[in-house]
Amino acid sequence: MPLTLQQKISDPNQGVYLIGTTPPKAGTADDKTRRIAKKLLARLNEVEYDGLVVYDIQDESSRVATERPFAFHSTLDPREYSCILREQARRDVITYKSVAQRDAAEFNQWLSDSKQQYQLDNLVLVGSPSSNGTIKLSLTDAYQQLAEHQADFFLGGVAIAERHAQKGNEHERLIEKSAMGCQFFISQAVYNAQATIDLITSYARSCRQQQLTPQRIILTFTPCGGEQTLEFMQWLGISVPQASKYRILDAANPLNESIKICRDNLQQILLHCAALDIPLGLNVESLTNRKEEIDASIRLFRLLKATMELHLAEKQVA
Incomplete structure (x- = not known):
């Protein structure tokens, strides 16, 4: 029997390779949503x-004062899209959930x-993007609610290297989240390698x-x-070193340069x-719905997966 995604994530000797995506806009008809999913999976x-x-x-407009480079549009319930993708792809899905908008009973x-309704098994809970907004439920309280719930979920958390670069304590947050039930972490998009190295x-x-298993x-x-996507990345809080910015903006082919x-x-x-014995994995996403960037994310996935598989093979030989 092939390993499940949960088994692969839990086994440090296994590689883990994921594709990230967002649901279609809220109000999209079911048949169109299924066509969008089918088109993605065909790629x-x-x-x-x-x-x-x-x-x-x-x-996330409460988090930053500057205007969002791309207009915000509400999306379909991620659970609905997760079900459609799981059904069509016949692969496991990890579903994100922002917890701040619901109180404890609603959550x-x-x-x-x-x-019961969506048969979800794998969740990543996300807190409020800012302390300035209305927070009905904190992330800590959401973890507690989930721990007390009768249903069993495979729980993940978010790791933000940029927060570690600013405050120096993101590693402590990861340990605290593990104590509250997190069994894996997914990072924010990486453009600052040093910040990620420092966190890991x-x-x-x-x-x-502390004699803990990472x-x-x-x-x-x-x-x-290009420039608008770069502005959006920075608006989201992704750290992009100046040299990398210029490499992308001054390149004849910015997409290919960003892949490099x-x-x-x-x-x-x-x-x-x-040498740190931290099991890593790979998740590749496209931050926009532009066809060229979605296609580039497939090229990026192929290249990074080969890079990581070579590393794992060399590590096993060593």
Whole structure:
């Protein structure tokens, strides 16, 4: 029997390769939603991947004062799109859930519906993007609600290297989230390799000092096709070093240059973290619905997966 996604994530000797996507806009008819899913999966036919990540998109305007480069549009319930993708792709799906908008009772009902109606098994809970907005339920309280719920979920959390670069304590947050039930982490999109290396190194060191088994960190990468996508990445809080910005903006083919940067960043992370015994994984997404960037994300996935598989093979030989 092939391994499930949960089994692969839990086994440090296995590679984990995911594709991230967002649901269609709210109000999209079911038949059109299914066509969108079918079109996405047709693009993925040429690559081997272990599962899909479906994001819960939030309006993050409370987090930053500058205007959002792309207009915010509400999306379909990520659970609905997860079900359609799981059915069509015949692969496991990880579904994100933003918890701040519902109180404890509403979130408890959401968990029951997610298990009974949607048959979801894999969740990543996300807190409020800012302390300035209305928060009906904190992330910590949501973890507690889930722990007390009768349904069993495979729970993941978010890892943000940029937050570690600013505050120096993201590794402590990962350990706290593990204590509250998180069994894996998915990073924000990586463009600052050093920030990610610092986070992984701090996490590995603290786990070793506390005699804890580290959880898998799945690294997210995304292509960038030009100035507007770059502005959107920075608006989302993704750290892009100045040299990388100029490499993308001044390149004859910005998309191809961004793919090279992502490969360079992954190679740096693998090189510096090889001896830390932190199981890593790969998640590739497209931040826009532009066809060229979606196609580029497939090329990026293929290249980064080959890079990571080579690293795993060399590690096993060593």
